[in-house]
Structures are given as structure tokens and as C-alpha cells.
Amino acid sequence: MIERTLVLLKPDAVERGISGRIIARFEDAGLKIVGMKMIWIDAEFSKRHYAEHVHKSFYPTLEAMITMGPVIALALEGVEAVALVRKMVGHTEPKTAAPGTIRGDFSHVSIHYADAKGIGVKNIIHASDSVINAKKEIELWFKNEELHTYKSVHDVHTIA
Numbered sequence: 001m002i003e004r005t006l007v008l009l010k011p012d013a014v015e016r017g018i019s020g021r022i023i024a025r026f027e028d029a030g031l032k033i034v035g036m037k038m039i040w041i042d043a044e045f046s047k048r049h050y051a052e053h054v055h056k057s058f059y060p061t062l063e064a065m066i067t068m069g070p071v072i073a074l075a076l077e078g079v080e081a082v083a084l085v086r087k088m089v090g091h092t093e094p095k096t097a098a099p100g101t102i103r104g105d106f107s108h109v110s111i112h113y114a115d116a117k118g119i120g121v122k123n124i125i126h127a128s129d130s131v132i133n134a135k136k137e138i139e140l141w142f143k144n145e146e147l148h149t150y151k152s153v154h155d156v157h158t159i160a
């Protein structure tokens with residue numbers, strides 16, 4: 001039941017200077033940061049991360065967006081963390097994302113608008129969508145020695 005999930009603060013979040021506020025939401029919820037680093041990925045790495053989207057029509061704009069600047073990658077751990085983090089992140093399309101979610105509170109554009117402009121949907125953040133994909137994505141983004149096991153107060157007060 002304790003799961004790990006991958007979160008990426010995309011270049012638009014990093015460039016807007018809202019990384020700390022987003023990370024604070026996960027810490028406030030009691031999720032444990034077990035890995036964190038800044039990395040500027042290239043097109044080849046983007047294709048590995050977004051393998052399931054490479055052949056889709058929107059992929060070129062997605063690749064341009066994820067490689068336009070550095071991202072902050074986080075591995076988060078907690079009780080059923082994959083579903084919890086997806087709930088906190090909100091709907092893929094910022095326009096549809098509910099207020100109170102990260103995308104709903106920090107972004108607003110529609111897919112229709114981004115498509116019409118020929119740009120990627122700037123939706124701030126990525127979160128693994130399943131336990132299986134979380135494992136694969138954490139393996140892609142982090143080396144074993146970059147992931148840490150330690151006790152947080154939540155191990156005593158939230159989880160126990």
C-alpha cells in the first residue's frame with residue numbers, strides 16, 4: 001500500500017518560479033520526498049519518457065515544451081501515492097482541472113487553444129498514472145543511489 005510515484009515539475013513551472021509552492025502541497029499532504037533533482041532533458045530522453053505519445057499528433061509540441069528548460073523530478077512516497085498525487089494534480093487539461101488541484105489553481109489554458117496556436121499544453125506538472133508506470137518512470141529518471149529511505153514524522157503520525 002505504500003507506493004512511490006514520479007512527479008515532474010515541467011519547464012513552465014520552473015520558469016514561473018512556482019516549484020516551491022507545488023512541492024509544499026505534497027509535503028503538506030504528508031508525502032515523503034525520496035528523490036529530487038533538476039535535469040534538462042533532450043529529445044531522445046523525451047521520447048523514452050513519453051514513449052506512448054510519440055506517434056500522436058501533439059507529440060512534437062509536447063517534446064518542444066518538455067525540453068525547453070530544466071525540469072524538477074521528484075520521487076514521492078506515501079499510502080497509495082500514485083492515485084493520491086493524480087488527484088492533487090488534477091485533469092490533464094488546465095481549463096478542465098478543478099479549482100483546488102495544482103493544475104486548476106496554477107494554470108487555465110485549453111487543449112483547443114494550445115492546438116490552435118501550435119504550442120504544447122502548459123499544464124505545469126506530470127504525475128505517473130499507474131503503479132506499473134510509476135515504477136518504470138522512477139527507474140528511467142533516477143538511479144538507485146539517488147533514491148533514499150529514511151524516517152519522516154509522517155511515518156510516526158500519519159502512516160502509523
Ligand code: AMP
Nearest residue numbers: 053058062092111120121123125126127
Ligand atoms: P500524460 O501522459 O497523460 O501526462 O500526457 C502527457 C502530456 O501530453 C500531458 O501532460 C499534456 O502536456 C500532453 N497532452 C496530453 N493530451 C494532449 C492533447 N490531446 N493535446 C495536446 N497535448 C496533450
